[in-house]
Amino acid sequence: xxxxxxxxxxxxxxxxxxxxxxxxxxxxxxxxxxxxxxxxxxxxxxxxxxxxxxxxxxxxxxxxxxxxxxxxxxxxxxxxxxxxxxxxxxxxxxxxxxxxxxxxxxxxxxxxxxxxxxxxxxxxxxxxxxxxxxxxxxxxxxxxxxxxxxxxxxxxxxxxxxxxxxxxxxxxxxxxxxxxxxxxxxxxxxxxxxxxxxxxxxxxxxxxxxxxxxxxxxxxxxxxxxxxxxxxxxxxxxxxxxxxxxxxxxxxxxxxxxxxxxxxxxxxxxxxxxxxxxxxxxxxxxxxxxxxxxxxxxxxxxxxxxxxxxxxxxxxxxxxxxxxxxxxxxxxxxxxxxxxxxxxxxxxxxxxxxxxxxxxxxxxxxxxxxxxxxxxxxxxxxxxxxxxxxxxxxxxxxxxxxxxxxxxxxxxxxxxxxxxxxxxxxxxxxxxxxxxxxxxxxxxxxxxxxxxxxxxxxxxxxxxxxxx
Numbered sequence: 041x042x043x044x045x046x047x048x049x050x051x052x053x054x055x056x057x058x059x060x061x062x063x064x065x066x067x068x069x070x071x072x073x074x075x076x077x078x079x080x081x082x083x084x085x086x087x088x089x090x091x092x093x094x095x096x097x098x099x100x101x102x103x104x105x106x107x108x109x110x111x112x113x114x115x116x117x118x119x120x121x122x123x124x125x126x127x128x129x130x131x132x133x134x135x136x137x138x139x140x141x142x143x144x145x146x147x148x149x150x151x152x153x154x155x156x157x158x159x160x161x162x163x164x165x166x167x168x169x170x171x172x173x174x175x176x177x178x179x180x181x182x183x184x185x186x187x188x189x190x191x192x193x194x195x196x197x198x199x200x201x202x203x204x205x206x207x208x209x210x211x212x213x214x215x216x217x218x219x220x221x222x223x224x225x226x227x228x229x230x231x232x233x234x235x236x237x238x239x240x241x242x243x244x245x246x247x248x249x250x251x252x253x254x255x256x257x258x259x260x261x262x263x264x265x266x267x268x269x270x271x272x273x274x275x276x277x278x279x280x281x282x283x284x285x286x287x288x289x290x291x292x293x294x295x296x297x298x299x300x301x302x303x304x305x306x307x308x309x310x311x312x313x314x315x316x317x318x319x320x321x322x323x324x325x326x327x328x329x330x331x332x333x334x335x336x337x338x339x340x341x342x343x344x345x346x347x348x349x350x351x352x353x354x355x356x357x358x359x360x361x362x363x364x365x366x367x368x369x370x371x372x373x374x375x376x377x378x379x380x381x382x383x384x385x386x387x388x389x390x391x392x393x394x395x396x397x398x399x400x401x402x403x404x405x406x407x408x409x410x411x412x413x414x415x416x417x418x419x420x421x422x423x424x425x426x427x428x429x430x431x432x433x434x435x436x437x438x439x440x441x442x443x444x445x446x447x448x449x450x451x452x453x454x455x456x457x458x459x460x461x462x463x464x465x466x467x468x469x470x471x472x473x474x475x476x477x478x479x480x481x482x483x484x485x486x487x488x489x490x491x492x493x494x495x496x497x498x499x500x501x502x503x504x505x506x507x508x
Contacts, residue, residue: 077267079499080185083258087181090259094177097170104163111159112152118145124351140351150342154308161301168294177257178494182484182501184254186477188268191247193470197463198240204463205229205236211456272500274479276424277507280417286410288506289490296405303398310391315341316384319376327368337373416482416489423475423482430468430475437461437468483507 088094110117124139146153152160212229215221252262290296322339332350339345377384444461447453483501487494495502 075265075267077269079269080182080271080501081496081498083185083254083268084178084181084496086258086260087177088174091173091177091257093173094170097166097173101163101166101170104159104166108156108159108163111156118143136352138352140349142347142349144345144347146343146345148342149344154312157308158305161305165298165301168297172294175488175491175494178496179484179488181254181257182494182496183481184250184257185268186271186481187250188247188254189270189477190474191243191250192268193474195240195243195247197467197470198236198243200463200466202233202236202240204459205233207459208456209233269499270473271477271480273476274483274500274503275508277420277483277503280420280507282410282414282417284506285417285490286406286413289409289413290406292491293405293409294491295409296402299398299402299405303395303402306391306395306398310388310395313384313388313391316377317388319374322373323370324373325368325370328366330366412489416486420479420482420486423479427472427475427479430472434465434468434472437465441465 119142121142122140123142124137126137148156209229209232212221212226216223216226251265255262255264255266320339322337322345325336327334331353332348334349335345335347337345441458441461441464444453444458448455448458480501483503484494486507487501487504492504
């Protein structure tokens with residue numbers, strides 16, 4: 041008589057597993073009619089419209105434009121000040137109020153003012169930063185998009201693996217109950233099943249996080265579910281010339297332009313600091329009337345300054361160039377700061393050190409850029425080779441699966457062996473799709489390195505002609 045064995049597992053375990061699998065699939069089917077399918081172009085558009093970094097960069101450009109407009113309006117928008125005082129208690133028998141209005145400005149006749157030059161540089165920096173932020177947002181959007189596509193492949197394979205190990209576990213359990221398998225074989229089958237469950241949960245969490253990252257970038261609720269259209273297959277690229285790509289980057293490098301702008305700013309600062317140590321000579325004129333005072337000045341740098349004062353006589357009595365109470369005069373004004381405790385000279389030396397540092401960085405930049413290009417090209421070539429390899433593996437797995445289908449028909453193999461072959465084929469297919477997505481990622485990385493504007497058309501990245 042056959043000896044009965046006590047089951048090591050609850051009889052309801054199988055039902056629970058299948059109910060869980062059914063809930064996953066039925067839940068997905070119930071939502072299928074409500075899920076919106078979006079493409080890469082839509083995602084990038086949403087990201088550019090909602091990215092905080094892009095919005096802040098746009099605000100910075102508008103602020104820089106306003107600052108430039110203010111700095112460039114010297115001579116057209118003079119400073120106007122109204123002032124006055126009214127004594128309340130004093131030692132003299134007087135309570136007359138003193139009042140006056142002061143209008144002054146400085147007009148740069150032959151060149152832009154240092155403030156305007158600096159404001160123009162700051163505007164260029166803000167516009168350059170905006171372009172960089174927009175391109176960075178595009179790269180991040182595409183990267184998250186590809187992460188989701190790859191995550192979906194991994195999740196689907198994890199589901200298929202769980203299904204297979206569930207069937208194998210059932211088979212092994214039946215053999216164990218019939219006395220045709222040991223408890224060790226059954227425990228091993230259960231271990232494979234539990235590992236596949238854990239893997240599925242892990243891939244589900246990773247996919248959920250990838251979707252939430254993209255949703256946050258798009259500015260939609262984190263739990264919003266979109267179906268992403270797959271990217272079209274990228275064409276293989278031709279031979280890539282490191283030297284020409286490196287020269288292309290050196291010509292358009294935003295880092296080089298930023299260093300040049302910073303050097304220009306420091307040179308303006310150095311020039312203005314030097315002026316403070318040099319004798320200042322200007323031709324000055326003044327006309328004083330009964331209730332107004334006009335002062336004019338022209339220095340050797342071509343800066344024309346004027347000041348108009350009007351008001352009570354006591355307000356106009358101070359600060360006159362000439363001793364006469366009413367009249368006019370012309371003369372030379374000379375000033376020379378001969379000592380300030382080395383403050384100005386130290387500032388000048390610090391500025392010159394900073395300029396030397398920038399020049400060293402500019403000199404070393406070409407090699408740095410060349411290394412970046414070489415690294416990006418190598419990654420692209422590796423991704424392209426990996427795609428070709430996975431394509432061969434995928435075709436081999438497909439052929440093997442078709443052969444085993446025929447072998448099953450003639451009873452040469454079992455249906456379980458066919459299931460394993462099917463899983464291997466699906467895994468090879470998923471690996472090939474992921475290799476294509478990784479190839480897109482490598483193309484994206486090279487475009488970012490070359491600072492080539494990223495253009496999206498429907499569901500593919502436009503590859504520039506110099507790369508194709």
